Amino acid sequence: MTAQEYEYVRGGASHGPVVVGVDGSGTDEPAVAWAALTAARHRVPLRVVHSNEVAVAGAVQDDPAAGSDETLSALREHGEAPRVADQLVEKVRAQYPGVDVEAVEAAGAASQALMDKQESALVLVVGSGRRGGIGERILGSTSLNIAMHAACPVAVVNPGVDVSAEPVGRIVVGVDGSRDSAAAAEIAWATAAARGARVACISTWYLEVVGGVVITDEDSEQRDVIETRQRERVEAAIRAAREDFPDVPYDVEILNGPSSKVLAAQSDHADVLVIGTRGRGGFAGKLLGSVSHKVLQAARCPVVVVKSRPEK
Incomplete structure (x- = not known):
C-alpha cells in the first residue's frame, strides 16, 4: 500500500470521505482548506456539511421532524436555509479538480449532522473559534461535542491557521x-x-x-x-x-x-x-x-x- 493510498482506519475496503462541517460564519475557510488538502492527499472524497440550525429553534426537543428533508424544503421556500455548503464546494472544485466533492445541506443540530457521518468518515473536520473576554480561544459547542463524542478521528482547525504555509515536514x-x-x-x-x-x-x-x-x-x-x-x-x-x-x-x-x-x-x-x-x-x-x-x-x-x- 503506497503512502497516497493509505487510510487512517487500517484494513477492509476503501474507506469513506473526509467530512468537514461549516456554518457560514466566515471562520470556515481554514477548516475547509485543510479538509480539501487531506482528501486530495489520501485520495478520498470530500463532503462539505452545513446544517440549518434555525430548523430546531422553537421545536420540541428531539423531535425528528425538526431535522427532516421536509423541514429543510420548507425553510428554503421561505428563504431561511442558505446553501452555504454549495458555495464552498465550488471553491474547492476550482482548486482541487481531481477531488470528488459534494455539498450536504441538512436541517437540525450541526453536531448531529456531522455525527451522522462518523461511521464512514476518514476524519471529521471542524473549525473553532471565537475568543473570550480575556483573549482565550473558546471551543464552539459543535467543535467540542464532535471532539468529545466522535468515534473516528476529529481534526480541529483554529482560525488563523495558515493551511497554505510551506510544510515543515x-x-x-x-x-x-x-x-x-x-x-x-x-x-x-x-x-x-x-x-x-x-x-x-x-x-x-x-x-x-x-x-x-x-x-x-x-x-x-x-x-x-x-x-x-x-x-x-x-x-x-x-x-x-x-x-x-x-x-x-x-x-x-x-x-x-x-x-x-x-x-x-x-x-x-x-x-x-x-x-x-x-x-x-x-x-x-x-x-x-x-x-x-x-x-x-x-x-x-x-x-x-x-x-x-x-x-x-
Missing part, C-alpha cells in the same frame, strides 16, 4: 503510554506517510518526586531514570504504528513541563499535531481530557484528536 504526536496515545500514534504515522514527513513523539513529565525530592537537576541520576521510563512507554505505545510504516522516520523527545503547554508550543513548528482524547491520568468516564481541551484551544496548527478502539 514534521508531524507531532503526544505519547504517554495510554491506549488513546497509541491510537494517536497510528494516525500520526499514517499522516506522515501521506505527507512524506517525519514523526516527532513528544512525551512530557513534570514535578516528579523521587525519594521525597523534587527532581530539577538536568544531570541527576534520578532524572535519567524518569526519562528512561518515559522513553520505554513511548516505544511500547508506537510499536504498532512503526510496524505498519517501517519507512517513516521518527524521533522521541522527552520534555519537562506541563503537558498542555509543551504540546501547544510544539504546534508552532508542526504541520499537524495528533493527540488522544484522554491520557494516562484521564478519568475513565471523561470523554475529553483537560490536556486535550487546552491543546485544542491554544494550538496554532491543525489538531487531530483520536480515540482508541473499544476493547473486545
